[in-house]
Amino acid sequence: MASQPRTGTVKAKVVLLGEGAVGKTSIVLRYVENRFNDRHDSTLQASFLQRTLNIGPKRIQLAIWDTAGQERFHALGPIYYRDAQGAIVVYDITDVDSFTKAKNWIKELRRIVGEDIAVCIVGNKIDLEKNRTVLTTEAESYAASVGATHFSTSAKQNKGIQELFLDLSKRIIDSGLSAQQPKNDKLFAAQTTGRRSIIVEDDFSQPAETLVSTDGGSKCC
Template sequence: MATTPDGGESIGGRGYNFKVVLLGEGCVGKTSLVVRYVEDVFNTKHVTTLQASFLNKKLSLAGRRVHLSIWDTAGQERFHALGPIYYRASNGAVLVYDVTDQDSFEKAKNWVKELRKMLGADICLTIVGNKIDLQKEQTVDTKLAEEYAASVGASHFHTSAKLNAGIEEMFLELCKRMLEQAQKEAEQRMAADFQAAASPRRNVVVVEDGEEALETSGRSACC
């Protein structure tokens, strides 16, 4: 099996490479979340690596080796426009909001809209309400958030980086969905290859290539 350009495919049948991008407003705890997941510490000052914005995690899921690359993004409003550069070719996105901050939830909703518009159903989304340890100050309604997540085909989780609650489960569930998605895509591609090989209408494939070329030219234009 050859390595394909589209991110999370099998690397020589040995395992899967997934890119997960973390999106959300500043100060909702994106970095703490991923640092807790990868290094199991809450205070970022205790992290062993030099940086806490690009982290790797290896796990084994249903007998497959999965390699997660987690990309943190800058949450400040003025960097919002740079989103497409980061989430390009990612397999999953974690949209973090702060349960005590309604605005951050609205921001997460905006990200969902944008991602669904730009990447369609190819990307697995997870909406995460962080800082659940501050339950007393919670302002975002859990039921509404869950309903919203279901309506856009995303999972919803409540986590606390401080208490290390719900994070492992959240990433595990996301991995499962990304794996399913990757396998589905691989099957589709094989079917398409088979069709292309069987039928004399090879032109269909050429058209697909043309689309890819358009995408790549768009990519170089935006950088």
């Protein structure tokens, strides 16, 4: 069967929000680079990665911002999620306080961005199910009440990650939010330090992906 012609690339800015140590960086690194690091390294301010998905006849380029969760960086939050088309708010299923604070992130996100943003709430670390303190039913109910979808993930075991980003991408496309192009990505990219920008081309009609680094090298994964 002949593939459908592409209709051009749309761009969407996606931000990851949540407290420190809930696994935001692990989620995005698993998604973009398919790797996991057991050592916890705190994100300083924000890091920036990209991934392009071909979904049917449409192509969407995700500019993914992994923000710091430490209290001292909270004031910087609005700088990064202003103009975003998608947000992923992460909590740790073994830490009920991280879920409570995730609700605060949602409130602030809605206050700054409003309703014109696709939101996913993510319960991470389901590999530690025996230590769970946040009920899935409670989290799903809350997500529905704020117009978000809920996903359970494990960056360590690579569970739920692909489904999370694919769902968010489809919702951004279907809602037309991607037509609102991010305004300040180049400025933000210039401000980030210590992390490179990764671009992955992900075509669901083809079995392989290509990982392209900023140094011009590439590899098939």
